[in-house]
Amino acid sequence: MPENLAVRVGVVAATALAALTLPASAQAQPGASFVGYGQANNATAVKCVQNGLNNIISDHYATQHDLISVDSVFGPETDEAIRYVQYRMLGASEADGVVGPKTGDLIMRYEFGWYTTCFPYVPTSH
Secondary structure, eight states: OHHHHHHHHHHHHHHHHHHHHSOOOOOOBTTSOOBSTTSOOOHHHHHHHHHHHHHHHHHHOTTTSOOOOOSSOOOHHHHHHHHHHHHHHHOGGGOSSOBOHHHHHHHHHHOOTTHHHHTTTSBOOO
16 A cells, blocks of 8 residues: 555656646736836847837838837837837827737737747737
8 A cells, every 4th residue: 555655656746747847838928017118128028029119110111110229128219119010000099109918919920039038028918
C-alpha cells in the first residue's frame, strides 16, 4: 500500500513539473493596461504600439504621415500617431489617443516583428 502511494505521488509530481516546463502559447491579453496619456504606459507596450502604428502608416498612409520614433516612450508624437490612425481606420469618434481593446486589436493585426512579444502588453478584445 505505501509503495502504491509513493508511485501516485511520483506521477503527480512529474505531471506538475512537466506542466511547468511547457512553453506558454502566445495569447492576447484583454486585461492588459491601456496605452496613452494618463495610463501606465509600460515601455514594452509603448514600443509594440509604436511598431504597429509605423506598420499601419507605411502600409496605408505612407505619403500622408511620417513614421514615428520607436523609443518605448509615450509622448506627443506617439499620441498624435494613435489619434491619426484611429481617425483614419476607426472613425472620428474613436480618435481619443488611447490604445484600448479596439485600437489594440487593430494594432496587433499590423504588429509583425514583435507580434508574440506584444500579446501580454497590448490590450485586445480577445
